[in-house]
Amino acid sequence: MERTYRTLLQWSIEHLTQAGVEQPGTDAQALLEEVVASSSEKAPPPLEREVDPNHGHRFRNWVERRAAREPLHYILGHRKFWSLDFKVTPDVLIPRPETEVLISHFLELKKNFPGQTSFRILDMCTGSGVIAIVAALEVPQSQVIAVDISNDSLAVAQENAKKHGVARKIRFLKRDLFDATHREDLGPFDFILSNPPYIRVDRIEGLMPEIKDHEPRRTFDGGSDGLNFYHAIIPDAVRLLKKGGYVIVETGFGVHGPVCSLIRETRAFTDPVMVSDFNHYPRVVSARKK
Numbered sequence: 001m002e003r004t005y006r007t008l009l010q011w012s013i014e015h016l017t018q019a020g021v022e023q024p025g026t027d028a029q030a031l032l033e034e035v036v037a038s039s040s041e042k043a044p045p046p047l048e049r050e051v052d053p054n055h056g057h058r059f060r061n062w063v064e065r066r067a068a069r070e071p072l073h074y075i076l077g078h079r080k081f082w083s084l085d086f087k088v089t090p091d092v093l094i095p096r097p098e099t100e101v102l103i104s105h106f107l108e109l110k111k112n113f114p115g116q117t118s119f120r121i122l123d124m125c126t127g128s129g130v131i132a133i134v135a136a137l138e139v140p141q142s143q144v145i146a147v148d149i150s151n152d153s154l155a156v157a158q159e160n161a162k163k164h165g166v167a168r169k170i171r172f173l174k175r176d177l178f179d180a181t182h183r184e185d186l187g188p189f190d191f192i193l194s195n196p197p198y199i200r201v202d203r204i205e206g207l208m209p210e211i212k213d214h215e216p217r218r219t220f221d222g223g224s225d226g227l228n229f230y231h232a233i234i235p236d237a238v239r240l241l242k243k244g245g246y247v248i249v250e251t252g253f254g255v256h257g258p259v260c261s262l263i264r265e266t267r268a269f270t271d272p273v274m275v276s277d278f279n280h281y282p283r284v285v286s287a288r289k290k
């Protein structure tokens with residue numbers, strides 16, 4: 001049995017490396033910090049100190065879960081997004097840094113409404129609520145509606161909204177995007193934002209075990225061409241946006257071109273704009289309603 005925090009960390013890094021975990025050192029460190037923090041100790045113990053048995057037991061258990069390729073943030077129970085801390089559970093997609101590109105683009109486009117301070121915003125497929133919550137925080141006069149098909153996701157999103165002090169500014173609604181009833185009662189909106197499921201079915205088998213075996217399939221399965229959700233979102237945007245309002249959607253591998261085509265086919269928008277992420281992948285598409 002490892003006696004010091006240093007030898008315990010060394011064991012965990014070797015174990016996670018053997019299990020094929022991508023960043024064994026970073027993950028082991030994050031797990032140890034969380035174990036120590038959750039036992040209400042303020043500072044991390046010196047690495048040469050003998051391991052507190054409670055820490056050791058909990059840490060080994062978490063390392064085993066991570067070695068079985070459970071995502072780091074499901075074990076930690078939270079994840080940073082837009083420099084804020086959000087609760088995550090296995091009921092929601094773990095928020096990704098790429099989605100911050102959508103938020104930054106939204107804040108840029110908001111500058112095209114000089115003098116307007118109040119905005120109506122719809123977040124379709126809200127999951128943990130990150131998009132709706134950051135929008136509500138960044139645009140204090142906004143009214144936000146956030147929809148998702150999953151009650152469990154909505155419960156996490158509501159908790160996150162409460163944690164960040166915007167629960168009263170966001171209406172969370174259980175809605176199936178493919179159900180045409182009750183659509184019109186939501187609008188009109190200045191912005192429709194969405195990070196929908198967009199992974200093509202034939203690419204799911206090749207995903208990392210952390211995603212395909214642990215994150216709920218409803219959070220990433222975009223159908224045979226990855227476009228299922230855009231076929232619902234784009235026509236909804238035509239119906240629900242005000243004149244001059246924007247639809248802004250996140251896109252994945254091979255999806256942004258067809259999404260631009262879907263937008264152009266409606267003839268209801270100005271030419272779509274594509275924004276790349278920090279890895280230079282096309283990540284976000286936006287268009288303004290004529």
Ligand SMILES: C[S@@+](CC[C@H](N)C(=O)[O-])C[C@H]1O[C@@H](n2cnc3c(N)ncnc32)[C@H](O)[C@@H]1O
Nearest residue numbers: 093095125126127148149176177195196197219
């Ligand atoms: C990619 S996740 C996005 C989560 C969050 N917005 C984010 O960016 O981290 C997609 C979300 O769509 C929801 N969803 C799946 N099918 C749906 C449907 N038919 N109608 C509404 N929401 C749906 C899932 O429950 C999931 O929370």
